[in-house]
Amino acid sequence: MSNTEQTLSIIKPDAxxxxxxxxxxxxxxNKGFVIVKEKKIQIEKSEAEKFYKVHETKPFYxxxxxxxxxxxxxxxxxxxxxxxxxxxxxxxxxxxTDAEEGTIRKKYGxxxxxxxxxxxxxxxxxxxxxxxxxxx
Ligand code: CMP
Numbered sequence: 741m742s743n744t745e746q747t748l749s750i751i752k753p754d755a756x757x758x759x760x761x762x763x764x765x766x767x768x769x770n771k772g773f774v775i776v777k778e779k780k781i782q783i784e785k786s787e788a789e790k791f792y793k794v795h796e797t798k799p800f801y802x803x804x805x806x807x808x809x810x811x812x813x814x815x816x817x818x819x820x821x822x823x824x825x826x827x828x829x830x831x832x833x834x835x836x837t838d839a840e841e842g843t844i845r846k847k848y849g850x851x852x853x854x855x856x857x858x859x860x861x862x863x864x865x866x867x868x869x870x871x872x873x874x875x876x
Pocket of ligand 1: 800834852857858
């Protein structure tokens with residue numbers, strides 16, 4: 741049975757700033773992801789606060805929102821079989837130091853904050869996050 745899913749991916753400011761957009765997109769395409777929609781934008785801090793609301797009680801929330809709104813980002817809808825889990829595997833652990841070889845964060849991540857990419861953590865959150873950026 742087919743289990744085609746969509747997930748939201750963000751190429752974060754640290755990666756866009758280093759011109760890694762195309763390399764990272766190639767890693768997705770090489771794993772069979774189709775980029776259904778994409779746009780390069782810069783968001784306001786207030787929008788980052790809404791996007792990361794789930795983390796609002798965390799000590800890193802303020803810095804995280806300042807960072808995500810600090811420069812251009814690329815937001816993408818990725819599609820393939822089991823896209824949510826597949827994307828999380830390809831991204832690697834949140835902290836690049838813990839990420840496995842072959843993952844995006846291992847290859848390009850600088851720190852737990854500047855970890856180059858974000859990806860939805862569940863099918864439900866993928867729908868919410870896709871709507872957040874792509875609802876007309
Ligand atoms: P992301 O997958 O975008 O989701 C939330 C982000 O918070 C995470 O990636 C990290 O970049 C950032 N972050 C900063 N500090 C921490 C921490 N201690 N634990 C988890 N995420 C953190």
